Amino acid sequence: MEINYQSIVNYLKTQGVLLLRGILVLVVGMFAIHWIFKLLKHNDKYIKIEPTLKGFLDNLIKLVLYIVVILTAANVMGIPVTSVVTIVASAGVAISLALQGALSNLVGGVILLLLKPIKVGEYVKIGDIEGTVKRIGAFYTELAMPDNRFIVVPNSSLTNTSIVNNSRMGTRRLDVSFSVSYAADIARVKQVLMEVVSRQDAILPDPAPVVLMTECGDSALKFVIRVWTNNSDYWKVNFFLLEEGKQALDRAGIAIPYPQLDVHLTPSA
Numbered sequence: 547m548e549i550n551y552q553s554i555v556n557y558l559k560t561q562g563v564l565l566l567r568g569i570l571v572l573v574v575g576m577f578a579i580h581w582i583f584k585l586l587k588h589n590d591k592y593i594k595i596e597p598t599l600k601g602f603l604d605n606l607i608k609l610v611l612y613i614v615v616i617l618t619a620a621n622v623m624g625i626p627v628t629s630v631v632t633i634v635a636s637a638g639v640a641i642s643l644a645l646q647g648a649l650s651n652l653v654g655g656v657i658l659l660l661l662k663p664i665k666v667g668e669y670v671k672i673g674d675i676e677g678t679v680k681r682i683g684a685f686y687t688e689l690a691m692p693d694n695r696f697i698v699v700p701n702s703s704l705t706n707t708s709i710v711n712n713s714r715m716g717t718r719r720l721d722v723s724f725s726v727s728y729a730a731d732i733a734r735v736k737q738v739l740m741e742v743v744s745r746q747d748a749i750l751p752d753p754a755p756v757v758l759m760t761e762c763g764d765s766a767l768k769f770v771i772r773v774w775t776n777n778s779d780y781w782k783v784n785f786f787l788l789e790e791g792k793q794a795l796d797r798a799g800i801a802i803p804y805p806q807l808d809v810h811l812t813p814s815a
């Protein structure tokens with residue numbers, strides 16, 4: 547079988563030029579997308595968009611632009627857009643299965659955008675994960691945990707689970723528990739703990755702070771300091787009450803007992 551090298555050379559020249567054109571379109575298109583987003587970051591109207599909506603729009607606009615660039619490059623290489631659409635339609639089942647997770651995340655992003663159970667800057671807890679919402683994208687939501695770890699959560703997971711939003715209401719109730727000896731005077735314990743409360747300015751006066759006895763435990767009386775504070779002051783007040791409460795009880799001579807177990811031995815006959 548005789549190989550026609552000239553035909554091969556002509557074919558490579560023709561297809562090679564088309565391929566190079568397609569690559570050029572891809573490269574220029576990617577730079578154009580980068581340039582567009584650079585302009586948007588300096589656009590006053592775009593900057594003023596709510597951060598929750600802005601993160602979603604960034605992902606969506608970028609996705610649409612990438613699709614346009616890829617289809618344009620395919621067309622330049624001699625692949626008609628209609629052919630690409632036909633191929634995609636023919637492989638619809640396989641593609642839908644492959645993109646099922648991505649589509650679920652996209653729908654989840656739309657739901658988060660419309661219903662707004664969380665917003666950028668809010669502190670939320672989702673299952674065992676908790677942190678500050680940094681960005682809500684079209685497919686994923688980004689959280690920064692208190693220890694500065696970075697977590698990326700699929701949007702579909704957020705729409706199918708319970709979300710505890712610690713920031714939405716602006717203020718939070720804080721309960722700090724203490725256990726004291728059964729020999730302690732109840733009124734005195736309440737007085738000592740309320741004096742600790744009065745020394746912390748970050749505690750809100752309304753609702754009024756209270757000290758309550760909550761339980762007669764196995765080896766101790768249990769009390770709780772119940773106060774309200776702004777979200778930003780929650781942990782500061784928590785640590786203050788724990789440390790100052792313990793020291794105040796010690797100064798007042800009120801014992802904080804260890805768990806005790808009484809063992810009764812019955813002599814054998």
